[in-house]
Amino acid sequence: MTVVLRVSGLTVDYAGPVRVVRDVGFELRRGRLLGLVGESGSGKSTAALAAIGVTQGLRREAGSSLLDGTDLCALSVGRVRRFWGRRIGYVPQEIGGALHPTFRVRTQFRETLRLNAGLDKRAADPAAAELLAAVNVPDSALRRYPHELSGGQLQRVALALALAPDPDVLVLDEPTTGLDVNSQQQVAAVLRRAVRERGVAALFISHDLALLSEVADDVAVMYAGEIVETGPVTAVLHEPRHPYTRALLNALPSPLEAVTTEGIPGVPPGRAVEGECGFASRCPHVTVSCREAVPALVSIEDGRAVRCVRHRELRLTAVADRRRASTEPDARAVLDVVDLTCAYGTTTAAEGVSLRVHEGSVTALVGESGSGKSTLGRAIAGLLRPVSGEIRLGGEPLPAEPRKRTGEQRHHIQLIFQNPSTSLNPRRTVGDLLRHVTRRFVAGDRAAREAAIAETLAAVQLDPAVLDRYPGQLSGGQRQRVAIAAAFVARPRLVVCDEITSGQDVSVQAAILATLADLRRRLGTSVLFISHDLGVVRSIADHVYVMRHGRIVESGHTEEVFGAPRDDYTRSLLDAVPAIQPAVPSEGMPPEAVHEGSAS
Amino acid sequence: MTTTVDIIARTRKKAGPRRSAAASIGVSVGAAALFLSVGVALLGPLLAPEDPVAISGRPRLGPSSEHLLGTDQLGRDLLSRVLHGGWSVIAVPTAATLVAFGVGAAIGVWTGLAGGRRDVVTSRAVDVLISLPPLLMAIVFISAFGSSAVVLVGVTALFFVPRVVRVVRGTTAAVIASDYVAASRARGDSTAQILRRDVVPNISGQLVVEFGARLSNVVMFVATLNYLGLGVHPPQPSWGLMVAENTLLLRTNPLAALVPAALIAALAVGVSLVSDRVAERLAVDVAAP
Numbered sequence A: 001m002t003v004v005l006r007v008s009g010l011t012v013d014y015a016g017p018v019r020v021v022r023d024v025g026f027e028l029r030r031g032r033l034l035g036l037v038g039e040s041g042s043g044k045s046t047a048a049l050a051a052i053g054v055t056q057g058l059r060r061e062a063g064s065s066l067l068d069g070t071d072l073c074a075l076s077v078g079r080v081r082r083f084w085g086r087r088i089g090y091v092p093q094e095i096g097g098a099l100h101p102t103f104r105v106r107t108q109f110r111e112t113l114r115l116n117a118g119l120d121k122r123a124a125d126p127a128a129a130e131l132l133a134a135v136n137v138p139d140s141a142l143r144r145y146p147h148e149l150s151g152g153q154l155q156r157v158a159l160a161l162a163l164a165p166d167p168d169v170l171v172l173d174e175p176t177t178g179l180d181v182n183s184q185q186q187v188a189a190v191l192r193r194a195v196r197e198r199g200v201a202a203l204f205i206s207h208d209l210a211l212l213s214e215v216a217d218d219v220a221v222m223y224a225g226e227i228v229e230t231g232p233v234t235a236v237l238h239e240p241r242h243p244y245t246r247a248l249l250n251a252l253p254s255p256l257e258a259v260t261t262e263g264i265p266g267v268p269p270g271r272a273v274e275g276e277c278g279f280a281s282r283c284p285h286v287t288v289s290c291r292e293a294v295p296a297l298v299s300i301e302d303g304r305a306v307r308c309v310r311h312r313e314l315r316l317t318a319v320a321d322r323r324r325a326s327t328e329p330d331a332r333a334v335l336d337v338v339d340l341t342c343a344y345g346t347t348t349a350a351e352g353v354s355l356r357v358h359e360g361s362v363t364a365l366v367g368e369s370g371s372g373k374s375t376l377g378r379a380i381a382g383l384l385r386p387v388s389g390e391i392r393l394g395g396e397p398l399p400a401e402p403r404k405r406t407g408e409q410r411h412h413i414q415l416i417f418q419n420p421s422t423s424l425n426p427r428r429t430v431g432d433l434l435r436h437v438t439r440r441f442v443a444g445d446r447a448a449r450e451a452a453i454a455e456t457l458a459a460v461q462l463d464p465a466v467l468d469r470y471p472g473q474l475s476g477g478q479r480q481r482v483a484i485a486a487a488f489v490a491r492p493r494l495v496v497c498d499e500i501t502s503g504q505d506v507s508v509q510a511a512i513l514a515t516l517a518d519l520r521r522r523l524g525t526s527v528l529f530i531s532h533d534l535g536v537v538r539s540i541a542d543h544v545y546v547m548r549h550g551r552i553v554e555s556g557h558t559e560e561v562f563g564a565p566r567d568d569y570t571r572s573l574l575d576a577v578p579a580i581q582p583a584v585p586s587e588g589m590p591p592e593a594v595h596e597g598s599a600s
Numbered sequence B: 001m002t003t004t005v006d007i008i009a010r011t012r013k014k015a016g017p018r019r020s021a022a023a024s025i026g027v028s029v030g031a032a033a034l035f036l037s038v039g040v041a042l043l044g045p046l047l048a049p050e051d052p053v054a055i056s057g058r059p060r061l062g063p064s065s066e067h068l069l070g071t072d073q074l075g076r077d078l079l080s081r082v083l084h085g086g087w088s089v090i091a092v093p094t095a096a097t098l099v100a101f102g103v104g105a106a107i108g109v110w111t112g113l114a115g116g117r118r119d120v121v122t123s124r125a126v127d128v129l130i131s132l133p134p135l136l137m138a139i140v141f142i143s144a145f146g147s148s149a150v151v152l153v154g155v156t157a158l159f160f161v162p163r164v165v166r167v168v169r170g171t172t173a174a175v176i177a178s179d180y181v182a183a184s185r186a187r188g189d190s191t192a193q194i195l196r197r198d199v200v201p202n203i204s205g206q207l208v209v210e211f212g213a214r215l216s217n218v219v220m221f222v223a224t225l226n227y228l229g230l231g232v233h234p235p236q237p238s239w240g241l242m243v244a245e246n247t248l249l250l251r252t253n254p255l256a257a258l259v260p261a262a263l264i265a266a267l268a269v270g271v272s273l274v275s276d277r278v279a280e281r282l283a284v285d286v287a288a289p
Helices: A044-051 A105-117 A121-134 A139-143 A151-163 A181-198 A209-215 A233-238 A243-251 A373-380 A407-412 A430-441 A446-459 A464-468 A476-488 A506-523 A534-540 A558-563 A568-576 B002-014 B016-047 B078-084 B087-114 B116-131 B134-145 B149-176 B179-187 B191-227 B239-249 B255-281
Strands: A003-013 A019-029 A033-037 A059-067 A088-091 A169-173 A201-206 A218-223 A226-232 A298-300 A304-306 A333-344 A347-358 A362-366 A388-393 A413-416 A494-498 A526-531 A543-548 A551-557
Touching (some): A003 A044, A003 A201, A019 A201, A019 A226, A033 A044, A033 A209, A044 A059, A044 A169, A105 A121, A105 A139, A121 A139, A121 A151, A121 A181, A151 A169, A181 A209, A181 A568, A218 A233, A218 A243, A226 A243, A233 A243, A243 A506, A333 A373, A347 A362, A347 A526, A347 A543, A347 A551, A362 A534, A407 A413, A407 A430, A413 B179, A430 A446, A430 A476, A526 A534, A534 A558, A543 A558, A543 A568, A551 A558, B016 B087, B016 B255, B078 B239, B087 B116, B087 B149, B087 B191, B087 B255, B116 B149, B134 B149, B134 B191, B179 B191, B191 B255, B239 B255
Parallel strands (some): A033 A201, A033 A218, A088 A169, A169 A201, A362 A543
Antiparallel strands (some): A003 A019, A298 A304, A333 A347, A543 A551
């Protein structure tokens, strides 16, 4: 397997003292796919782009990126541009921006084939059709404009466009983020095949370890601008040697078993840390020696390398029992939805839906985008008037017209939105919001309301200092905690959570889920958890309803539905969702011989 | 936790300096232009050496120590006329813009808030009104109702109301469609509360920008009316009218027309540049609808 691109010692800063990428090295080999994984702010995109010579606004301090002996980092933009497209393909995250909206797909293929492969129109069209066939897109797509294609198709068209000039190197920046599991699986399958058959050396940037476990051959884990661990993907994920890799895995929910997820305390520094191990402040295994110098990346067995001074002594196995204790649900229903039909104008979004949320339970509503699950959530929260059917809260039917709900009824159903950047008023401080909510829903005087706020903030692990901050001054995870606090400070009976962890890093997601589980346990609040992420659902829900095209197709206890799905659609969803398969026990390391943190 | 907040706050601030070099030149130029034109308009009458309507010398004199800018066709001191002539160019547009905003913002918020049929009817009415040629209609109105300052303010405001409605409606509708308003509704907040807590704070920045942009438009519009001899009564001086009066002197004494023209331009450009800066400070995305 020949090395196509060799990156070594790459160190990059924003023309200032803060290094965002330090000493990054990796090799891309023909026909293999390297996954570059890390939380947002770990420097993974910056490192990957710098490696292919995209250094706008950046300064290379040291290191090189050699493609056939040419250092891409040393070339001027004009020179390196000749490599882009022709020898280096790139598939960006925001696919909408990558395809020209007013040109047909055919025109875009013709252009790239003319510029990068020297083909004229007549030669380009069959080549384009062939490329589309390779990514499982019908060639009728050639006649279409980008907006006429689905997200999954667009992503595959972008992949085909990048592959068109037969590049040696392919860089993919989170190419499946925002796609449904089924589309994601198709893109991943097509990508895997293209890399193998065409012998491309691919770099796949992702925050999703489960997805990488299915597409990548090798993986490099980045943290604070450095590669902290690298090696073959199965070895690294089944037997991580760096505490950060272990922490990422602990934060990852799995659709294969009901496990609790664990957040990583603290926040990533968002730059390279000088003078000590970058992960030291969040590491459960930190010792004095970690604080003395930046650890070196040390090669260990099987082509692996790890950047941890304690890698010899630490044995980082999974937490002994992450299995979630199942709760015996209360038989009483807090919410009953009976034969509910909702529509936007003439489009029916949900039809004849019935579901029940038991007192104190977490009930999940699962489905792909467009399945009608969010519409249902909005109807329950009183934002949408249902066409027919009934919603009962604690046995009492709610008025059909949401505006006629009493304050008491509103009090006991709270809604948390998917995106806290849009669900929090940017011109109101956190304190202003929480005080407004408590004035409406918390009985008692000012002192009682302030006490409720302080208590809730502590429960969602926010510093009281956030009260004076505007949402724009908080991180995404903190904003979602504020939204959770605003819902729970009212002490409602039911909280409707609409995709509240999508778009968050796994560690943040795990922390939010832990907070939610804790609040629910402590306050006995029931939760209707709307999500498309089956792993998350399995880690938190007691009951599951699966929704498709506005109808419930399957429901039951979480373990029953995940363990033995009866409906074909549920089964296809479960098959499509990426998951790290359990390790096959190897002879070298019997599982009972290892314990977390025990020094050998 | 506090440290993260601080880091984020700091990084957000850091985005500023990149634009500020160009922006600070812009705002300095704008502030200077505004200061000059407003200063001349407000303090000018106190400094004028002669009576602006009295004949104080021979006609069509060039600049001299006696008449710094020379005299006009009738022999009136041009400097004194410039110093007196800014008042109407400032007061009328400011009053007209304020009236247009009072009415326009109220209608805009009212439509944006409601959506549905009320929104459609108002928006189409606005489209029709915007398509009327303002200058032509202004001439018609002024010839019908006379050309007092009140009529001038009323007519000008009338033409800018639909433009303000359109912008305010769009901004309000965007706020109303946001998740945080949905959250307020789910909580049971009244329309008044939603207006006060959610809508007003989130559209006020945009309103300031719009006010600045409209004010500079209105300055030009009123100056144009004055140039056409509408809204001011000769022999009272006005910068717009002076440009027209002194066109014939352009060859012999170009300053006679250019100084008032430059002052109008300084006023319009100054308002525009300063309001851009204010918008930036309020972090309003000017490109947003």
